[in-house]
Amino acid sequence: MNTVQVKDKQFSLYISEDSLLKRVKEVAEQINADLAGKKPLFLVILNGSFVFAADLLRDITIPSEITFIRVASYEGFNSTGEVKQLIGLSQNIEGRTVVIVEDIIDSGKTMQELLKMLEKENPKEVHIASLLVKPGNLKVNLNIPYRCFDIDNDFIVGYGLDYDHEGRNLRHIYKVIE
Numbered sequence: 001m002n003t004v005q006v007k008d009k010q011f012s013l014y015i016s017e018d019s020l021l022k023r024v025k026e027v028a029e030q031i032n033a034d035l036a037g038k039k040p041l042f043l044v045i046l047n048g049s050f051v052f053a054a055d056l057l058r059d060i061t062i063p064s065e066i067t068f069i070r071v072a073s074y075e076g077f078n079s080t081g082e083v084k085q086l087i088g089l090s091q092n093i094e095g096r097t098v099v100i101v102e103d104i105i106d107s108g109k110t111m112q113e114l115l116k117m118l119e120k121e122n123p124k125e126v127h128i129a130s131l132l133v134k135p136g137n138l139k140v141n142l143n144i145p146y147r148c149f150d151i152d153n154d155f156i157v158g159y160g161l162d163y164d165h166e167g168r169n170l171r172h173i174y175k176v177i178e
């Protein structure tokens, strides 16, 4: 199936499930080597990262913990700007080695806000693992040591990523046909 329809748009096959799994395993092995002995806490950012996280974490062989959080935006009562809020962080991360598991870093603004919120909890160190990065759109300076694929600025869907809430369950990653 080389093209799929999601809502009003057509998408073509971009990264196959086989290539995804192969690369995700390589990144997991990098994490196993780098963070051995640190008992990392993996912070999986819902919703988009659920498929990536399930594959990545099954290839993690060092002692570790996994938890799931959300970054929500809301309009502050008296403010004009968007305020980001962390939902679901129940663990104490003080002194911990944290690995954020994210689906895609586009402008990088979500990740930057998240790092700011996490720093307040005094973790020992925070690393970023992202399935995809769009380097051409990055607006902030981020160190992303664990990244599976750098991609162009095209809109993609599948393997956890959605187009208007649909398409997350597609096995492969597809790119929009303009």
Ligand code: IMP
Binding pocket: 048, 103, 104, 105, 106, 107, 108, 109, 110, 111, 154, 155, 156, 157, 161, 162, 163
């Ligand atoms: P950022 O703050 O610009 O880095 O935005 C990251 C978020 O935008 C991701 O967590 C996704 O929810 C969404 N996003 C960015 N690019 C895509 C895409 O190509 N497909 C689906 N979602 C995307």
Ligand code: MG
Binding pocket: 045, 046, 047, 048, 049, 102, 103, 104
């Ligand atoms: Mg996301």
